[in-house]
Amino acid sequence: MDTTFPRLLLQHASQRSSAPAMREKEYGIWQTLAWGELRSLVERIACGLHLAGLGRGEHMVVIGANRPRLYATMLAAQALGAIPIPLYQDAVAAECVLPIVNADVRFAFAEDQEQVDKLLEIRPQCPQLSAIYFDDARGLRNYDETGLHALDALIERGADFAKANPAWFEAEVGKARPDDVAAMFYTSGTTGQAKGVVHTHRSLLDRAKAGADFDALTGDEEVLAYLPPAWIGQNIFSYAQWLACGYVVNCPESAATVTIDLKEIGPTYYFAPxxxxxxxxxxxxxxxxxxxxxxxxxxxxxxxxxxxxxxxxxxxxxxxxxxxxxxxxxxxxxxxxxxxxxxxxxxxxxxxxxxxxxxxxxxxxxxxxxxxxxxxxxxxxxxxxxxxxxxxxxxxxxxxxxxxxxxxxxxxxxxxxxxxxxxxxxxxxxxxxxxxxxxxxxxxxxxxxxxxxxxxxxxxxxAKDVGQLADGSLFAPKYIENKLKFFPHIKEAVAVGDRREKVCVMLNIDFEAVGNWAEKRNLPYAGYTDLAQKPEVYQLIRECVEKVNADLAADEKLAGSQIHRFLILHKELDADDGELTRTNKVRRGFIADKYGVLVDALYAGRTEQFIETVVKFEDGRSGRVSATLKIDDARTFAPMKAAA
Missing domain, CATH: 3.40.50.12780 (ANL, N-terminal domain)
Incomplete structure (x- = not known):
């Protein structure tokens, strides 16, 4: 598409000013924002940011859940020729340092007190971060930090400027070109340090339109925006395609209400991992x-x-x-x-x-x-x-x-x-x-x-993970892990075996599913670690592993990579502990190193192994979890010969 995101906003506001652009659920009630109202909001924020000194080509961090004012801030930055960088709202403070320092960020939008606290915590490491604008003021009344401002105050200043300069905003939007940088996304870093992926208006809108044309999407679609805006998938579906098609994006009240909100909205176009x-x-x-x-x-x-x-x-x-x-x-x-x-x-x-x-x-x-x-x-x-x-x-x-x-x-x-x-x-x-x-x-x-x-x-x-067992058999760890995760009782799996004589796996049970299973059988347990090590749970998981082995035995290329031994980890893999990315992908190499003692025990033929692990809590504190883990064997099957 030979256009830009702010131009598409102006186009929708001009052609269908009163049509709904976004809905936000607040205090249990859906509030609607029309395209004309959104345009006015974006104009006021853009004018306020201009007065604050945000310049063309600069980067601005936005961190929070899907909210109309977060989207409006991204559009406002783009209208000025600045580049929004959405960050994961569940990232710990330290994870925000690299993007802010790497991109020389001076301006940030923070949804609420939780996000403000993160940015203030890392300010000594990011001295160039001079202005933080918060949306939700709850808990921030007594904060007295230099450069911390309410978004409402910015909007008020912007409204005065817009009133005095009515043609300024559209003129500024007109300066942008399709090949200008539109946004930057930091990769999840499964194999190393995160990198800033630079996209232009043209690259994002070209793919947004290709996807829309493929499924004949129209302005009548309803979308629920509940995944992190920092994830390219959510950003394309609820931002790029939203502006390309003009459909309605609905923002749930909170992560806890997503299931209820999904039923209330009844989306016509839905995306989920x-x-x-x-x-x-x-x-x-x-x-x-x-x-x-x-x-x-x-x-x-x-x-x-x-x-x-x-x-x-x-x-x-x-x-x-x-x-x-x-x-x-x-x-x-x-x-x-x-x-x-x-x-x-x-x-x-x-x-x-x-x-x-x-x-x-x-x-x-x-x-x-x-x-x-x-x-x-x-x-x-x-x-x-x-x-x-x-x-x-x-x-x-x-x-x-x-x-x-x-x-x-x-x-x-x-x-x-x-x-x-x-x-x-x-x-x-x-x-x-x-x-x-x-x-x-x-x-x-x-x-x-x-x-x-x-x-x-x-x-x-x-490609880098496809390997071979010691006997030359194909080893595709993700393929094995995904087959294990198809079972509702298994949440995560990490397979090891490259250049080894056999495949072994470390597993996480799904605490809710297995907990429900245990309660039905009057099996008492005291938390995840206790439940995971129950003999009955090991028997349940062994049955799942052996079903996977039976499937692998039927595949001529993968029959050699059946699972010989497994254990259930004492803790759930967590992004805060570096074991998962923020998009919940397993960081296999990191885990293999961190739990090296368990890998050694699996291959040494031991039946149990003690381990102690440092974990991070949501409030930033660290603690330790220790347990003696059982290690079990799984039945393997003779490879099925291909039909002549």
């Missing part, structure tokens, strides 16, 4: 365990019909009359109420990305009538690389290249991408830019995969 879909399904299965025997029987009977018939109906494939009648009855009794309970009854298009989604999980949603599809992309590609067309949806691929994308597979199996949506550069890091982006415009994704006969892309694993 697999962990969210896993969580929704886990809650469904927990509730079904609590249901009466007749209801459980009815649910399982109709779910069997759904799994057999639903995907075929969704993909427009022929099905028998009797099956269609059974499915219609199931839709009335089970699937329809279930979609409504999940808040997905109005969803026309739903996407998942970020990690591989399990075939069973994927099939479940499509079986009950949710048009769930996969897409493939990254921060550096502005998300949209491959998407699944309707009627061509398969759980083992991520779709076909969407409009404007070229894909090439290198000799080592790495997937290379070329499109108008690629990053401009890594900020102040030409060496890293040169490593991933060739002179002729190809981006090295770091993923190993291939295009199948139908032109669909299949991703195996991260």
């Amino acid at each position: 697999p962990r969210v879909f896993e969580g929704l399904l886990t809650n469904v299965m927990i509730r079904m365990e609590d249901a009466s025997a007749p209801k459980r029987k009815l649910f399982h009977a109709f779910m069997e019909v759904a799994r057999r018939v639903g995907p075929a109906l969704r993909d427009g494939k022929p099905t028998g009359m009797l099956d269609r009648i059974k499915y219609a009855l199931g839709d009335w009794l089970v699937y329809g109420p279930l979609r409504n309970n999940l808040g997905l009854s109005r969803v026309r298009v739903a996407y998942t990305a970020g990690e591989a989604i399990g075939p069973d999980l994927f099939t479940f949603y499509r079986a009950i009538g949710v048009n769930l599809k996969q897409l493939y992309g990254s921060t550096e590609t502005a998300v949209f690389v491959c998407m699944q067309p309707d009627h061509q949806v398969r759980p083992d691929t991520v779709g076909v290249p969407c409009n404007g994308v070229e894909i090439r597979v290198a000799g080592n199996g790495e997937v290379l991408v070329r499109s108008a949506g690629l990053l401009k550069e890594y900020y102040k890091n030409p060496e890293a830019t040169a490593e991933v982006k060739t002179a002729d415009g190809w981006y090295h994704t770091g993923d190993a995969g291939f295009l199948d006969a139908q032109g669909h892309l299949k991703i195996i694993d991260r």
